[in-house]
Amino acid sequence: MQIYVVNRGDSLYSIARQYGVTYQSIVSANELNPEEYLVIGQALVIPIEGHFYTVKAGESFYSIGQKFGISAAELARINNINLYQPLLEGATLYIPETDKRTIEVNAYIEPIGGTVSDTLENAAEKHSRSLTYLSPFSYQLDRQGTLIPPPLNRFPEIANANNAALTLVVTNLEEGAFSRDLGTAILTNEQVQDNLLNNIVQEANRVGYRDIHFDFEYLDPANREDYNQFLRKAADRLHAEGLLISTALAPKTSATQEGDWYEAHDYRAHGEIVDFVVLMTYEWGYSGGPAMAVSPIGPVTEVVDYALTEMPSSKIMLGQNLYGYDWTLPYEPGGEYARALSPVQAVSLARTTNQAILYDEESQAPYFFYYDDEGNQHEVWFEDARSIQAKFQLIKEKNLRGISYWKLGLAFPQNWYLLNDQFTIRKR
Numbered sequence: 522m523q524i525y526v527v528n529r530g531d532s533l534y535s536i537a538r539q540y541g542v543t544y545q546s547i548v549s550a551n552e553l554n555p556e557e558y559l560v561i562g563q564a565l566v567i568p569i570e571g572h573f574y575t576v577k578a579g580e581s582f583y584s585i586g587q588k589f590g591i592s593a594a595e596l597a598r599i600n601n602i603n604l605y606q607p608l609l610e611g612a613t614l615y616i617p618e619t620d621k622r623t624i625e626v627n628a629y630i631e632p633i634g635g636t637v638s639d640t641l642e643n644a645a646e647k648h649s650r651s652l653t654y655l656s657p658f659s660y661q662l663d664r665q666g667t668l669i670p671p672p673l674n675r676f677p678e679i680a681n682a683n684n685a686a687l688t689l690v691v692t693n694l695e696e697g698a699f700s701r702d703l704g705t706a707i708l709t710n711e712q713v714q715d716n717l718l719n720n721i722v723q724e725a726n727r728v729g730y731r732d733i734h735f736d737f738e739y740l741d742p743a744n745r746e747d748y749n750q751f752l753r754k755a756a757d758r759l760h761a762e763g764l765l766i767s768t769a770l771a772p773k774t775s776a777t778q779e780g781d782w783y784e785a786h787d788y789r790a791h792g793e794i795v796d797f798v799v800l801m802t803y804e805w806g807y808s809g810g811p812a813m814a815v816s817p818i819g820p821v822t823e824v825v826d827y828a829l830t831e832m833p834s835s836k837i838m839l840g841q842n843l844y845g846y847d848w849t850l851p852y853e854p855g856g857e858y859a860r861a862l863s864p865v866q867a868v869s870l871a872r873t874t875n876q877a878i879l880y881d882e883e884s885q886a887p888y889f890f891y892y893d894d895e896g897n898q899h900e901v902w903f904e905d906a907r908s909i910q911a912k913f914q915l916i917k918e919k920n921l922r923g924i925s926y927w928k929l930g931l932a933f934p935q936n937w938y939l940l941n942d943q944f945t946i947r948k949r
Contacts, residue, residue, distance in 0.1 A: 522942045523567040524906045526880075527559045540567050552865075552934035560871045562878030564887070564905040566935050566942075576612040588914070590619045623945040624916065625653040625923035627688065627799065627838060630676070630930065632657070637674035644929040645676055649683035651937055653947050654732055656688035658928065660724075661695065664706045666717030668724055677729055686731035686949040688767075689724060691717075692738075699739035704785075708740070708747040718758045725764055731949060733759050734799075736769040740785035749790040756794050765796045772802050772824040772840075776831070792832025799925040800824055803842040808859045812848040812900040816841065817884035818911045825919055838925040841912055843933050845903025849893075863931035867903035878905075885911040906935040913943055923947075 525536060533555060537544040548555050550568045559565075574585065582593035582604060589596075597604040600614050608614075630645055632638070649655055657676050661669040668691070680687040693704040707713055721733055733755070740748060752768065759766045768791050771782045776789070791798050802821045806813040821839070828837055845867050846859035862870065867887075871878050874891035881888060888902045916924060924940075940946075 522939065523569050523572040524910060525565045525567050526907075527561055527563040527565065529561055531559055533559070536565065536567070540569050542568060550934075550938050552932070557872065560868055560876075560878055562880065562887070562889070563868055563871075564878075564907050564935070566906050566938050568938075571615060571617040574614045574616050576608045576610055576614060578610045580608060580610075582608065585614065585616075588918075589616050590917070591617065621943060621945045622917060623947050624921070625797075625838065625947050626651060626940065626944075627654040627656055627923070627925040628652050629656045629658045629690070629926065629928040631659075631928050632672045632674075635672060637672050637676070638930075641930045642675060642679070645679045648929060648937060649679050649685045651941055651946055652680075652683070652685040653923065653949060654688045655680045655685045656690050656732075656734060659690040659692040659694065659736065661692060662703065662707060662717065664703065664713070666707065666713040666715075666720060668717070668720045670724070673728070681729065684948045686765075687729055688732040688734050689721065689728070689730040690734045690736055691721065692736045693740070699737075701739050701741050704737055704740040704748075705744055708737075708744045708751050714751055714754060718755060722758070722762050722764075725762070730764070732765040732767055732796075734767045734769065737785075738769070738771065739781055742784035745785040745787055748785055749787055749794070752791065752794045766794075767797045767799065767838075768795050769799045769801055769840075770828075772800060772820070774820075774823045774827045788828055788831035792828075792836055795836075797836045797838055797922055798828075798832070799838045800828060800840050801927075802840040803927065806846060806902050808846060808861065809855075811852040812846070812850070812859070812888075812902060814881065814884035814886035814888070814902050814908075815845060815904070816908075816912070817886060818908075818915070819883065821912070822915060825915065825921070829919065834920045835922050837919075837921045838923050839912060839916055839921055840925050840927060841909070842904065843926050843928060843931045843936065845901060847899055847901045850898040850900055861931075862901070862903065863933060864904050864936075865932040865934070867901055868905075870901065880907060904933060904936070906939060909933075909936050909939060913939065 533544040546568045550566050582596050586593045586596045695703045756766050770786050773783050802824050803816040806815045844861050848859040849857050871889050876889045876891045878887050878889050886908045887905045891899050
């Protein structure tokens with residue numbers, strides 16, 4: 522599989538000829554409309570065996586081989602180059618296919634407005650074959666520990682048909698926001714906790730859930746140990762029932778990180794107690810903030826590196842967004858919120874506004890600017906094949922358990938093509 526970035530004058534036919542494939546195969550892999558012209562800077566996946574790699578300054582056969590899981594000697598042999606000859610910056614090497622790593626894949630799916638749309642049901646149907654876990658978001662709670670379920674429609678049937686484990690996601694959401702008071706009410710009352718766990722087990726048995734996932738956010742820092750103790754109790758109860766337990770963790774880079782979203786999340790304790798965690802490594806660029814990459818590779822890597830000091834890599838799922846944002850400039854705190862859009866929508870917007878797509882090497886993310894009909898300038902950051910490949914490479918290098926997507930329903934065909942090209946998905 523090759524990632525190709527469109528240049529001026531390229532067409533599907535010329536790119537196909539360059540790589541010896543049919544243009545239909547490129548259309549299929551990227552789910553393109555062949556009648557639409559390509560956008561300069563648009564990333565495409567090209568369905569070939571192996572790929573070509575451009576050497577960067579300071580790289581060697583050894584460092585490149587380490588990156589792609591192939592020996593330096595074999596890499597030199599395949600490319601018919603003397604192993605001891607220094608590699609030149611800008612040189613092209615062919616990287617053969619390597620053995621696939623087996624990972625777990627989770628995807629949240631969020632019905633809005635009390636109903637499951639056709640778009641969401643179709644997304645679950647289409648992608649559950651690539652999932653270990655399908656996670657409807659979310660069951661809410663009252664202060665007595667009663668579960669308030671989301672609409673499920675055919676999600677259990679779809680998960681079962683695709684051998685994807687269904688995950689019961691429990692949150693402390695209340696009236697559309699994470700509630701500190703609700704969190705305290707649950708985490709400081711043993712009777713409420715017992716009632717909650719009884720209800721969870723009953724619902725898991727009724728629907729067929731395999732994993733129970735706690736996403737408690739914006740908790741009072743004073744409830745940090747209360748949360749740990751609750752998870753210990755929950756793990757004992759749920760494991761006795763043959764169920765997995767997992768948690769979502771805010772993206773921290775140290776144990777002492779301050780802030781309303783971080784202090785009550787104890788990475789070391791969660792790593793010891795639960796079966797796995799989801800690092801919420803996204804939303805650096807968010808709808809209410811200034812324009813920037815949603816999940817820049819540098820900050821994402823820093824969170825992973827910290828997590829690895831507190832728990833084994835086999836318990837870490839990397840969080841990944843399936844969306845981008847369109848900000849109106851200039852950014853003003855408390856001003857207009859950015860509009861969320863899928864990668865496919867972002868490329869379409871660049872096409873209709875006649876803008877080339879740029880790529881930020883530092884954050885490993887695509888972006889572009891445009892003006893709307895009222896003359897307002899916009900800045901758009903999103904995901905493409907290059908940015909998701911950077912995350913896949915991180916998963917391989919750090920030997921992580923897998924990846925967790927927020928959220929299904931936003932079209933990003935390249936992600937799923939690359940995911941299945943490079944990994945074997947564990948089924949439970």
